[in-house]
Amino acid sequence: MSTVLAIAAAVLAVSLLIILHEAGHYFAARRSGMRVERFSVGFGPVVASFRRGETEFAISALPLGGYVRIAGMSPGDDVAPDDPTAYANQAAWRRFLVIVAGPAANYVTAVIVAAALLATIGLRAPDPAPRVGALMPGMPAAVAGLEPGDRILSVAGAPVDSFRALVAELQRHPGEPIVLELERGGERRSLPITPRDDGGVGRVGFAQAQVAVRRGPAGALVEGLRRTNAAAGAQLAAFGSMFSGKQRAELSGPVGIAQELVRGARQGAEPFLALVWTISIVLAILNLLPLPALDGGRLVFLAWEMITRRRVNEKVESYVHLAGFVALLVLIIAVTVFGDLARLLGR
Structure with missing residues (x-):
């Protein structure tokens, strides 16, 4: 795929994920009888729009x-106290469902x-x-000349029949010259290598190979659900390790994400999707x-309201979310400037 088409595919993919997230909020709000005033893709001045019913659908600069702007959701919205279509006048559990519907839409996607x-071209899994x-x-x-796809038969004379066994054998020879027996293109070869001594553990520097997994229509849905749940669990564990300080945070901003999407698009449909x-x-x-400003931050306030039967002061909640939004914006700018752009210019 050409660079121009890859960039277009990346922009389209991000836009679609955003639209689907906001569509989750939109349909949940409409289902709850709330009035949605605007459904916007993008922020800032409206570039193009059309109106259907009570909702303006817009593309912004x-x-x-x-975002989805629901009547009565922001403090200061001029809505009547008895207006049943206003977000603020709905039961807390309904507002909770409207907020959680956005992330749920991304999960279902x-x-x-x-x-x-x-069900089609396959989804990669560790070999x-x-x-x-x-x-x-x-x-x-x-350095030794290993190539992706090489199948290792033995390490220093010890046969290996799985990737786990391969790693275990390599780790046993830190800093020690050894010979790998491998198969490449149907031919057997011997390759000398010296694993790096990493604190008494041998490291050679290659990742586990990947294979494309395919399923029938019914099996694909079950496997897709299982794989998504496993990936979500891994992401939660990664966030937990990052916040606890056990793992160094490696963040990517919009530029870094766009780079990865463009790179994936140029590699093919499966890596991109x-x-x-x-x-x-x-x-x-x-x-x-x-966290404030995120859907999860709003859910915390709504959960408190449902438990205590007392609504948090709207202005206080608004200030908390505003502070969170500013902090999030600063973080995105910092990650973009000192992370994404620094890596890009460093290349």
């Missing part, structure tokens, strides 16, 4: 997100994308066989985090 891949995956530049595997699947999962998890 800054395509960095989107992820399941559908995974199932579609499994349990002792095969070489992506190589790390400058590490012993790349697999990345869209992952981003959709991350959007669902990220928006459910109990």
Whole structure:
């Protein structure tokens, strides 16, 4: 795929994920009898719009997100206290469902994308066989001449029949010159290599190979649900490790995400759609985090209201979300400038 088409595909994919997220809020609000005043893709001045019923559907100048404006949702909205279509006049559980519907839409999208891949071109999964995956530049595997797809038969004379056994054997020889017996293109070869000594553990620097997994229509949906749940669990664990300080935070901003999407689009349909699947999962998890300005932050206030039967002061909640939004904006700018752009210019 050309660079121009790859960029167009990346922009279209992000826009679609945003639209689906906001559509979750929109349909839940409409189902609850709330009045939706605007459904916007993007922020800032409206570039184009049309009206259907009580809702204005708009495309705005800054395509960095989107929003659904529900009557009575923002403090200061001029709505009558007895207006049943206003967000503020609805029961807390209804408002809770409207907010949670956005992340839920991203989750359902992820399941559908995974199932579609499994039923057609396949969705990658770790290969349990002792095969070489992506190589790390400058590490012993790349220096020694290993290639992705090589099947390792033995390490220093010890046969290996799985990737786990392969890793275990390599780790036993830190800094020690050894010989790998491998199969490449139907031919057996011997390759000398010296695993790097990483604190007494041998490291050679290659990832686990991936294989495309396919299922029938029914099996694809079940497997898509299972794979999405597993990926969501891994994302939650990663967030937990990051917040607890056990794992270094490696964040990507809009530029970094766009780069990965463009790279995936140029590699082919499966890598691109697999990345869209992952981003959709991350959007669902990220928006459910109990942080101000995110859907999860609003859910915390609504949960408090449902438990205590007392509504939090609207202005206080508004200030909390505003502070969270400013902090989130600063974080995005910092990650973009010192992370995405620094890596880009460093190349």
